[in-house]
Amino acid sequence: MAAVLTGALITSCTAERDAGSRTAGAPARDPEGVEQLGVKVLEVLPHDPEAFTQGLEMAGGTLYESTGIVGRSSVRAGPPGKSPTVRVMMRAPLFGEGITVVGRTLWQLTWQNGVAIERDARTLAELRRVAYRDDGWGLCHQREHDRLVSSNGSSRLTFRDPATLAKTGEVAVTVRGRPVSGLNELECVGNTVYANVLFTDRIVRIDAATGAVTGEIDAAGLLPAEEKKHGAVLNGVAAVPGTDQFLLTGKLWPRLFRVVFIPL
Numbered sequence: 001m002a003a004v005l006t007g008a009l010i011t012s013c014t015a016e017r018d019a020g021s022r023t024a025g026a027p028a029r030d031p032e033g034v035e036q037l038g039v040k041v042l043e044v045l046p047h048d049p050e051a052f053t054q055g056l057e058m059a060g061g062t063l064y065e066s067t068g069i070v071g072r073s074s075v076r077a078g079p080p081g082k083s084p085t086v087r088v089m090m091r092a093p094l095f096g097e098g099i100t101v102v103g104r105t106l107w108q109l110t111w112q113n114g115v116a117i118e119r120d121a122r123t124l125a126e127l128r129r130v131a132y133r134d135d136g137w138g139l140c141h142q143r144e145h146d147r148l149v150s151s152n153g154s155s156r157l158t159f160r161d162p163a164t165l166a167k168t169g170e171v172a173v174t175v176r177g178r179p180v181s182g183l184n185e186l187e188c189v190g191n192t193v194y195a196n197v198l199f200t201d202r203i204v205r206i207d208a209a210t211g212a213v214t215g216e217i218d219a220a221g222l223l224p225a226e227e228k229k230h231g232a233v234l235n236g237v238a239a240v241p242g243t244d245q246f247l248l249t250g251k252l253w254p255r256l257f258r259v260v261f262i263p264l
Helices: 002-021
Strands: 035-046 053-059 062-067 074-078 086-089 096-102 105-110 115-120 126-131 139-142 147-151 156-160 167-172 183-189 192-197 202-207 213-218 234-239 245-250 255-263
Touching: 053 183, 053 245, 062 096, 062 105, 074 096, 096 147, 096 183, 147 183, 156 183, 183 234, 192 234
Parallel strands: 035 213, 053 096, 053 234, 096 139, 139 183
Antiparallel strands: 035 255, 053 062, 062 074, 074 086, 096 105, 105 115, 115 126, 139 147, 147 156, 156 167, 183 192, 192 202, 202 213, 234 245, 245 255
């Protein structure tokens, strides 16, 4: 039965998009040159349906995840689709938010607690806390520039020192000349930042140097409506190292999707 359900999910999620991907010609772009993309599901994996996902990142073969809600916040690590091998709960009043791995450590933001937590990436043990004078939302690491990129729900991305989290710059994110607000969970891939837009099934692909959106990804329909709880919105984007694949999930989603982004 599980295999049948999985097959049905993959078929329903990709049939329309696959038809578009077989169309000859250049990638679909709007008049402003913004590439229009969809998702093709490669695999459906289980995900903790009680995890209020706030941050998702792959490093090596390990999937790291940060979850929110005061009293239920955590950070966890393990193979994708399996029970975490390491899990650390966060005591109230902390509300867990975005995470990123930097070498042997992991940074975890908190929402409005005024601190960020540096952890051992292997054990997830807390190493230290630093002041964080902003709302914590998404976080990722641009290795080429050795800087962190953070979001706070606005239309701006902030660059930070990877050792201290001090601000080193920022960029306004726009699409067709208009600000893109609600930037949330982040994923850095080279000079590109992927950000999901809060309360939508939309992911934007951002040129971190200019803030211009170069692509819009429609991830609607991944999780069937009957499986969505209240507040179960898309909020987990993790690139699979060494591939063009991504892992996508959301708050309170019972499934994790391994996908590729394809032209519509």
